[in-house]
Every structure is written in C-alpha cells, then in structure tokens.
Amino acid sequence: MKPLRQFRPFQLLAKETLSEGGEDGFPVRRFTFELPSDCSLQTLGFDLGLGDFVQVRPPAGRVRSYSPASPVQRTGSFDLVVKIYPGGRCSGHLDSLSVGDQAMISGPAPVPWLAYTLKQQQHVGLIAFGVGITEALPVALSQLAKPFDSVEQVVLLWGNRSWKDVFWQEDLQEMVRQYAGRFKLVYALSREDCEGCVRSRIDQSLLQSTFETFPRSAGFLVVGTKQMKKETRRALAACGFFSPPLLQMKLRMPWNWRRR
The missing domain is CATH 2.40.30.10 (Translation factors)
Structure with a gap:
C-alpha cells in the first residue's frame, strides 16, 4: 500500500x-x-x-x-x-x-519537502497541554529508545484542568517503571487538588521547578494551541532556556527528501 x-x-x-x-x-x-x-x-x-x-x-x-x-x-x-x-x-x-x-x-x-527535523539533545523536555499528549508521547518513546549517552533524561509535563481529563495512566506509569531514572512524568492540574499531581497552571514557576536540573542547552517540545506554545516558549526563555524547539520544520530540496 x-x-x-x-x-x-x-x-x-x-x-x-x-x-x-x-x-x-x-x-x-x-x-x-x-x-x-x-x-x-x-x-x-x-x-x-x-x-x-x-x-x-x-x-x-x-x-x-x-x-x-x-x-x-x-x-x-x-x-x-x-x-x-x-x-x-x-x-x-x-x-x-x-x-x-x-x-x-x-x-x-507534512509532505517530504517540509519535513520536521529533530535536534539531538541529552536532556529533553516535553510539555503537553490536554490532548497534545498524543503528539508528545511518541516523541518521548523515540527519545527513550536511544542509548543513555545520546539521551540522558526525558521529562514530560502534562497539563490538564482536572484528573477526569487524564487518560493513558497505565501506559504512562509503565514508562516510568521501564525507564526509571531516565523518564520523569509530572501531572499538572489547574483546577483540582489530586494526590500525585501538582496544582498549577503551566507557568514560569512550574517550568522552573520541573526542569530545575536541566542544563540551559536542553531541548523542548511544546504541544498545544498556538497561544499556549507562544506563552510557554516565552516562559522557558524567562527560565533561561533559549534553545530552538526540539522539532523544527525545514524546507528540503527534492533530492534531499530522505530524512536518514
């Protein structure tokens, strides 16, 4: 096919x-x-x-x-x-x-001539708003599949309004167990207190505490609406993280469509 x-x-x-x-x-x-x-x-x-x-x-x-x-x-x-x-x-x-x-x-x-490219980083931060987890999770898995000397740590921060908005709990906890020491999962709920979750919106303060051990060269992927991504990138910059987005779309000439 x-x-x-x-x-x-x-x-x-x-x-x-x-x-x-x-x-x-x-x-x-x-x-x-x-x-x-x-x-x-x-x-x-x-x-x-x-x-x-x-x-x-x-x-x-x-x-x-x-x-x-x-x-x-x-x-x-x-x-x-x-x-x-x-x-x-x-x-x-x-x-x-x-x-x-x-x-x-x-x-x-996207079409081959506008393919995404991945910036290799040892420390990877993934920030997902709501159903944006569907895009962030495959990236997390692909990064964790790489050897430790290529990707040392992946941190996934998932923001929702309440625990009722959360799904895939078993799959995510299995990832935490499988990649113990390399994968960290943080649930952030903006409108509800819940055990094992942070009560907060995804703002500069939460980003600072979640990624406090990351070097300033760490790479980040933000998945959400355009406004959410814009505000989060601004907050990351305020925390001292200025690296370009982990995934970037680049124009590729027809003779260079292959990504590997």
Missing part, C-alpha cells in the same frame, strides 16, 4: 471514550481505523518520533491534523485520539461516525 498522499476512505473499526472531561471539559475518544492486514503506519512511511501526522477531511469545514496514537509497527489498524468540541466540524464529524462508517484521511504529513 502506498503512502496516503491523497485522501481516501478508511473504515471505522472501533470507538471508545477515554475521558468524559471535567465539569466544563470535553470528552476524548479513541477512533480505530482499518488498514490492510499486512500494512502498518511504519510501512506507510510514518515516523511519529519526528512529529508525523494524518489529516482528516470532514464533509464540510477545514481539514484538521491529528497525531496517530497507536504504535507505528501495529498492522491492520491505527488509532486517532480526538477531543470532541461543541460545534467542531472535524471532531464532531468523527464523533458522529458509527462502527463501519468511513472517514477521509491522508498522510503521512
């Missing part, structure tokens, strides 16, 4: 609610779409550790981008984890699907 450069229909195999959201939050659902039995995201050219994503085209409204939330090696299907917003054209369209229905999807994106 060729890479999904053109939009094509994919059948929905399963639909599951991961989080109902807090009092004023929105539900998060996992949608599992079918691939040929011998096909995986990996064979389609995806590298989630470099921020690759798919695009979903609703019947009306703008195309939206989503990071696949399943291992690239898995054959026969792939997952998208989506927060459902009231009035959201694309998320509402996905939420309206029943098992057996189809969605128009393309990928991997």
Whole structure:
C-alpha cells in the first residue's frame, strides 16, 4: 500500500471514550481505523518520533491534523485520539461516525519537502497541554529508545484542568517503571487538588521547578494551541532556556527528501 498522499476512505473499526472531561471539559475518544492486514503506519512511511501526522477531511469545514496514537509497527489498524468540541466540524464529524462508517484521511504529513527535523539533545523536555499528549508521547518513546549517552533524561509535563481529563495512566506509569531514572512524568492540574499531581497552571514557576536540573542547552517540545506554545516558549526563555524547539520544520530540496 502506498503512502496516503491523497485522501481516501478508511473504515471505522472501533470507538471508545477515554475521558468524559471535567465539569466544563470535553470528552476524548479513541477512533480505530482499518488498514490492510499486512500494512502498518511504519510501512506507510510514518515516523511519529519526528512529529508525523494524518489529516482528516470532514464533509464540510477545514481539514484538521491529528497525531496517530497507536504504535507505528501495529498492522491492520491505527488509532486517532480526538477531543470532541461543541460545534467542531472535524471532531464532531468523527464523533458522529458509527462502527463501519468511513472517514477521509491522508498522510503521512507534512509532505517530504517540509519535513520536521529533530535536534539531538541529552536532556529533553516535553510539555503537553490536554490532548497534545498524543503528539508528545511518541516523541518521548523515540527519545527513550536511544542509548543513555545520546539521551540522558526525558521529562514530560502534562497539563490538564482536572484528573477526569487524564487518560493513558497505565501506559504512562509503565514508562516510568521501564525507564526509571531516565523518564520523569509530572501531572499538572489547574483546577483540582489530586494526590500525585501538582496544582498549577503551566507557568514560569512550574517550568522552573520541573526542569530545575536541566542544563540551559536542553531541548523542548511544546504541544498545544498556538497561544499556549507562544506563552510557554516565552516562559522557558524567562527560565533561561533559549534553545530552538526540539522539532523544527525545514524546507528540503527534492533530492534531499530522505530524512536518514
């Protein structure tokens, strides 16, 4: 099967609610779409550790981008984890699907001549807002798969409103156990006190305390809205972290499309 450069229909195999959201939050659902039995995201050219994503085209409204939330090696299907917003054209369209229905999807994106590049760092900070964890987690896993002398420590700071917005707890705790000493997970809740979590918004003070052991040359990836990313990068700079973003999109000439 060729890479999904053109939009094509994919059948929905399963639909599951991961989080109902807090009092004023929105539900998060996992949608599992079918691939040929011998096909995986990996064979389609995806590298989630470099921020690759798919695009979903609703019947009306703008195309939206989503990071696949399943291992690239898995054959026969792939997952998208989506927060459902009231009035959201694309998320509402996905939420309206029943098992057996189809969605128009393309990928991997970005296109080869606008591929992301990864800046190698020994200390990696990942800051995810809400459902942005779906993009941050594959990057964390790809970094932790590297030897210790290449990547010494990965810290993931995940911000939500309340514990009801949190999902994948078992998977994340397994990562903490598997990569003990190299991987640190910090939950930040802005509207609720909860054991094992920090009660705070993601601001300069929290960033300073979370990454206090990091050298000033550490690399960071921030996943959230444009405004969240802008404010967080500004707060990181105020903490003394001035390195360029961990993932950067760069123009590549046609003869240099290969990333390795």
